[in-house]
Amino acid sequence: MRIAIEHRTQYRFSEPQARIVQMLRLTPCDTQDQTVVSWLVGVDCDARLRDAGDGFGNSVTMLYAEGPIEALDITVTGEVLTSEASGIVRGSLEPLPPLFYLRATPRTRASDALFAFAAESIGAGDDRLEQLHALNAALRQRFPCVPDLPDAGCTASKAFEAGRKVSSRDVAQMFIAAARSLSVPARYVSGYRAEDAARSAPHAWCEAHVEGLGWVGFDPSTGLSPDESYVRVAIGLDASAAAATGGMRIGQGQEQLAVDLHVDQLGGEA
Structure with a gap:
């Protein structure tokens, strides 16, 4: 599948900022089933961009901008080829x-x-892959129609017990917490999923390590595993470690953040 992505992040400041440093986890990496055809990260002010990698193996871009800065727009455009795995x-x-x-x-x-x-969801069987699929389906049943929303900083346990207003990142962290409680290595994934509707945040899912298979993706917001409509961008221990943007600013005043995201299926490997 060929997927086109447009991702714009807008920062607005109530007072000019003297300096901004951002780590951008906005660039997907090539895998056997994902090939980056084109990718461009841009900013609308005089800034230095430096490509690097983090300890999880993610591709990151460091952004350094000197003030005075009243607003900052970060734009990402690109195309990715994916295949079913x-x-x-x-x-x-x-x-x-x-x-x-x-x-x-x-x-x-x-x-x-x-x-x-988690213990009730996996049942009495001993097939680890089947247990994880059962956990994934049980979270989907408990939390149907989960949207992609900006990170509110909620913990997995708090979101689970609240039982309402959860996002894809919340149910992903629930799966991770549950899997680790069962002694299964699990991690958070941030990326994109091809859909018709525009969204205000990247999509979130998770991966668990299964002996003999390696890392396997699970999306509790759908109850299924990721397919070729997903673009995998960044991994981490939780949502904070795989956030699309993060950093610091030197300056007074308040910050407003807005995200505009469009992910479209273009067709096959033409």
Whole structure:
């Protein structure tokens, strides 16, 4: 599938900023089933951009801008070719061992209620892949019609117990917390999914490591594994570690953030 992406992030400041430093996790990497045809990251002010990589193997762009800055627009445009892999991640850069992804973070610690839900969802079988698919489907059933929304900083356990107004990133973190509580390495994935509607945030899903298969994707917002309509961009222990943008600014005043995102299917490998 050929997928076109337009992603614009707008920052507006109530007072001019003296300096801005941002780490942008906005560039997908090539894998066996994902090829970046074209990709451009641009800004609307005088800034330095430096391409690098982080400890998870993500492609990152460091942005440095000197003030006074009253507004900042970051734009991403590109096309990616994908192929169906039944959710299995093949050919990705893996600088860290799977056991690293058993590490809990403040946002992915499982409460007693979430652990009990995970244990009940997987049933009595011992096939690990089937258990993870059952957990994925159970989260979809409990939280149907989950949208892509900006990160509100919620933890997996708090979102699970609140039971309402959850986003794709919330249910992804629930899956991660539940999987790790069952001693399964799991990680967060940020990226794009081809749909007709425009959205205000990237899509989120997760991956779990299955012995004999490697990393396998699960999307609890659909109850299925990612297919060729997904573009995988960044991974991390939780949503914070794979955020599309993050950094610091030197200056007073308030910040407003707006995101405009369009992901369109263009067709096959033409």
